[in-house]
Amino acid sequence: MTFLLNCWYLAAWTADVPVGGHLFRRIAGKPLIIARDSAGLLSALLDRCPHRFVPLSRGQIRDDKIVCAYHGIAFDLKGRCIANPHGAITSALTVPGFVVTERHHAIWVWLGDADKADPASIMDLSLMDSLPDTAQNFGYELIQANYQLCADNILDLSHADYLHPDSLGGGATTRAKQSVEETPEALTVKWLAKDDVIPPALDGIMREKGQPGDVHISVRWQAPSVMMINFGADRPHAAEPDRAETWGIHVMVPIDDKSTHYFFWTGRDKFWDADFNELVRQMTTNAFVNEDKPLLEAQQANLGDGNFEDLQPALLTIDNASVRARRRLKTMIEAETV
């Protein structure tokens, strides 16, 4: 499988790589070390010594350098050899590195042409900064399914009415009017359900409970699969204003063609105490780990080595956004591989 290279892949949440720390992560088939030096500067290196190809992550990574476990060759965190006990330092003794940057509590790597790497093209997730820590939850799950199947799942949120009836569902998304907008940078899908059932997860943070209202949802997608969700409700005719807004960030990062790093985040505009935040974390994790994950993995298993599109799925209007996003991504990948 060919992956898009000229794009930002979320490699880790900021908190996962403290000053002086590092982690290993395979992205789009490449084994990577994501490290942060003592001055806080990030780097992303291929986790493979250029001499014998052993993983550098088996060696010592500290004091802003990496010493290979096998023959003691040392590298700085930019991948430049700084000590070769066995002879001259040559250009062959360089560890390939990748552009890395940090934005919105996340670390992003660019696997393609470094000249094209513009951090400004990372989706604007600055909303995260406006919320207190106790109104946010960060998550990660490894999913044994292709990242595009995971992306399709969010680009058609009508599935929540069936797969998550007790939390995110309720029928409003299915009944909603759906629209898709495209710009050169992004694709946005919106659902608006007037005077409909407010999903339990929103209803719980409304002023009045169990009353109908208007439900609005949007998903903004950027290639390859970074998504920002807004999931809210409003009762425009209530005696007192009664609104709720929640947000989700879902980023699917391919490990290989059948497994995915799935990063997710949720935030909301009220109920900012730590106990409630913990309840939200549990509900979100339950929906994701016990409902989405097994279904996505069963879907992948049912495809086997077959390609989803080649098997000619029955297309419905609810697939409008995912079909367009797949087409855009395919065009981008083809443009790179010419």
Added chain:
Amino acid sequence: MTFLLNCWYLAAWTADVPVGGHLFRRIAGKPLIIARDSAGLLSALLDRCPHRFVPLSRGQIRDDKIVCAYHGIAFDLKGRCIANPHGAITSALTVPGFVVTERHHAIWVWLGDADKADPASIMDLSLMDSLPDTAQNFGYELIQANYQLCADNILDLSHADYLHPDSLGGGATTRAKQSVEETPEALTVKWLAKDDVIPPALDGIMREKGQPGDVHISVRWQAPSVMMINFGADRPHAAEPDRAETWGIHVMVPIDDKSTHYFFWTGRDKFWDADFNELVRQMTTNAFVNEDKPLLEAQQANLGDGNFEDLQPALLTIDNASVRARRRLKTMIEAETV
């Protein structure tokens, strides 16, 4: 590996799918749901929603319909869409189905051309109906070996003298005169050993114990691998008539090229009490699970990805039936794939 499609595959024993029940079974590479509606009518459907290809078996299957877990699309048990919450019901929203029928306490599916499916071509196993429940045992085992290796095993029962010396063996089959008969529908192999050692499993249900007699065995085979065994003994010169007849049904259904659903059944003409039946069940299971299964799986492992016939096995006269059955099956498969 190419499998025969225009044939009856045993999918389940009747008792495995009660009214309103269903089970999942992969046959010849295809994931299937075998379901029985509230009126008792059977159906066999591909276990794959035509929309997103998730397994339908993850959804709700009750009240004679299947509701997909992912987007709530509903199908009747014939595979016709009966509800699409997301738009029109189109012909694309059809779950492929297969001809299914029930005979002789078993459910049979036909994966090929429906027009050719004739239940009359299922082997006559009506003998099962003439025996009380306590003279019969039904079994199933998943074998990690190709179904043809499993079939060869029964088509040459001389192996019992070596692999099952304490139950089915004793040497008579090896010493017996063997013959093979073929008709357009079936192949039958027979062994007759005069005045020989009666195998322990037969001797135990004879009037006198430990005395020699005539042992007769036959295996009737129909493609792809449905077999009926008769295994009996007689002492024609005994003071009082002293005979024993037992029967076995062995059906090997390919899951893929290296694993097999193995259905087996045994019956006998006497000793019809439940306690003895349980003893027979234990003996049969022991022989099959502890003797045949490990050997067949070691044989498969030794072949690796190699094809048994291509490796040029040394052919003996005892392989007469299995060689002919393989040849017939090969011809049938080739005729389908032209």
Added chain:
Amino acid sequence: MTFLLNCWYLAAWTADVPVGGHLFRRIAGKPLIIARDSAGLLSALLDRCPHRFVPLSRGQIRDDKIVCAYHGIAFDLKGRCIANPHGAITSALTVPGFVVTERHHAIWVWLGDADKADPASIMDLSLMDSLPDTAQNFGYELIQANYQLCADNILDLSHADYLHPDSLGGGATTRAKQSVEETPEALTVKWLAKDDVIPPALDGIMREKGQPGDVHISVRWQAPSVMMINFGADRPHAAEPDRAETWGIHVMVPIDDKSTHYFFWTGRDKFWDADFNELVRQMTTNAFVNEDKPLLEAQQANLGDGNFEDLQPALLTIDNASVRARRRLKTMIEAETV
């Protein structure tokens, strides 16, 4: 992967196959039974009955014959059929055998052309015979890495300074002058470090501890991967003679392209008591199992299905011997496959 056939593969240590005993071992993709008859004569047979290809090792191997578990066909330990209960003994009923010989406490098999098998070409390991049992240790480990990666590891012993700093390392090998000599039969790499740190494992058996001295190491390699190591130290200016010599035998035998039978042996010229020998055994096993093995397996995993040489490793002078050995072996394999 193509393996060299006209060569001696170490199949087992002598002690592993007692009189009347046998073992199973897969070498270069071939499943083998190594057996020793009641007169002490060795044989090596393909572990596959010529009739149905089941493993002969599942049958009875005793009294100098093998009886197949499946149909009772019997073979002598040369692979000749000696009993066929089902008909004539034909030449097809022969188990392929391989030339096998025993030298230097080890059993060696030759998978290629029997006419070319000359035991004199086995590396001279007669040194083993000059040492008492309590100055020797025999080992075996299964490594999930290609045998050439394992061989490279010994052909560049500078790795000990980094991977085994507390036992075999200390820096002397890295600082040493290295030379490589080639003859038609063998390749030898030598390291000599004058007035350097004596590695802990040698220092422990010197007269004085913690003093510098001359460290000398040599590895003699013969294709495909049989190696004899001499690892010693000398203090030429000491008041009393203060020398230590140790030897190692390392033999890497391919199972398949990603796993290896790794046989190892160590010996030394002093400290010949059993307790000290046990300490050496523990130290060696620790270095091998906890340091070399995980590194070699991580190296293999990092290569995936890639070929080490095709990935263009950065070559250092320390790789001189391994590059030459790989080139020699490649030439030999190509000569066989023409």
